[in-house]
Every structure is written in C-alpha cells, then in structure tokens.
Amino acid sequence: EAGVTQFPSHSVIEKGQTVTLRCDPISGHDNLYWYRRVMGKEIKFLLHFVKESKQDESGMPNNRFLAERTGGTYSTLKVQPAELEDSGVYFCASSQPGLASYEQYFGPGTRLTVT
Amino acid sequence: EDKVVQSPLSLVVHEGDTVTLNCSYEVTNFRSLLWYKQEKKAPTFLFMLTSSGIEKKSGRLSSILDKKELFSILNITATQTGDSAVYLCAVVTSGTYKYIFGTGTRLKVLA
Numbered sequence: 119e120a121g122v123t124q125f126p127s128h129s130v131i132e133k134g135q136t137v138t139l140r141c142d143p144i145s146g147h148d149n150l151y152w153y154r155r156v157m158g159k160e161i162k163f164l165l166h167f168v169k170e171s172k173q174d175e176s177g178m179p180n181n182r183f184l185a186e187r188t189g190g191t192y193s194t195l196k197v198q199p200a201e202l203e204d205s206g207v208y209f210c211a212s213s214q215p216g217l218a219s220y221e222q223y224f225g226p227g228t229r230l231t232v233t
Numbered sequence: 234e235d236k237v238v239q240s241p242l243s244l245v246v247h248e249g250d251t252v253t254l255n256c257s258y259e260v261t262n263f264r265s266l267l268w269y270k271q272e273k274k275a276p277t278f279l280f281m282l283t284s285s286g287i288e289k290k291s292g293r294l295s296s297i298l299d300k301k302e303l304f305s306i307l308n309i310t311a312t313q314t315g316d317s318a319v320y321l322c323a324v325v326t327s328g329t330y331k332y333i334f335g336t337g338t339r340l341k342v343l344a
Contacts, residue, residue, distance in 0.1 A: 220281060221281060
C-alpha cells in the first residue's frame, strides 16, 4: 500500500511569489490534514478535510493560505503571496474514515523556503 | 491554551542504554495521546494511549499514560543506533481530530 505522498519535497521561492503544495493521501482515507513546522517550533495543525469538506480550518494562519480538496482525493495548499515567515516544513497526513480513527499517517513533508 | 511539553529536548546515549522520554500535557477534554518516531522525513506511528496505567509494548519500546498526573513516558531499552530519531508526542482532544504536538525529543544513540 502506497503511503502519503507530497510534492515537491523542497521549494525555494522569493517573497511575494505563489507556491502550491500537493498531498496525495492513502487511498480510501477520507480524512486529510495539513500541518506545519516552522524552525525551532512544534508541528502545528493547519486544517482538516473530511472528503472534500473543510472540517476544521482553525489553524490556518491567514487568508494568504488556501487549501482545496476537489473530489475528495488529493489536496493542494496554496500560499499567495508568500512571506518570509511562511518558511517551514509542511506535512500532510491522512486517516481512515469514521470517528474512531485517530491514527494519522504522515507524508514526508514539503520544505518551503521563502527568501 | 492547550499545551504539550516534551523533555528532554535532546539526549545522547550509547548503544545498550535505556532511555525514558517524557511528555506532559495540559489540554481540555483529553481523548488520546500518541507517540511518533521521525527519522528523516515522515513521522511514523508508535503508540496510541487512551487509558491510564495500561502499558503498550512493541519490542524494546513501551509506553504508559497517567491521566491523573497528565503525562506519558516512552521507554526504549537496549538502545540501538537505529533508534536515533526525533520522538514526537501528540495529544488529541474530544470533538476534534487534530494533533497538538510537543516540540519533540531528539535522541542520538552512539555505537
């Protein structure tokens, strides 16, 4: 079974540019999560999709961040325009359908560097 | 504000040593606590603990939760160089599925 995949593995952009990160969850996993780790800090929750619906987006830092999951399969996270403080590692995770599943499977992350 | 604190931040031991990693939490409506191991990229699941006092074991790793004192420990016995990683503790609260992470403990095992 393929795990959670993320693309790209590393992105370097200039301040003010736009970047789109992609996450492909494990097949059949309705739940998809985005997290972010900035330098020296803990991993922090950004948002949670159940299929194509945003279940919880309480962690999204501001309106420069837009997450989508059209069709309930893969998800994208767009940052526009990027700022220096957006640099960090963006993790995606997925989990099985249903209320009882708390075990999340993580992808390898996308390292975003904004210069 | 919900908080998860891990200690120590980092640890260097020699092969064969036993280590204990700590995770304390202050959250409302605790549901479960999870441990993950992150070697290079993706964190991988180790344990999920929901009830106090029940030890979970997997090989040389074990973990237990104390819901009265609000902490968990992760023990690794007879450490090997392959145990070198960042160990992450995360808490889930009722009514949500998002993880609240600690900063992690970086373990280095020397040959």
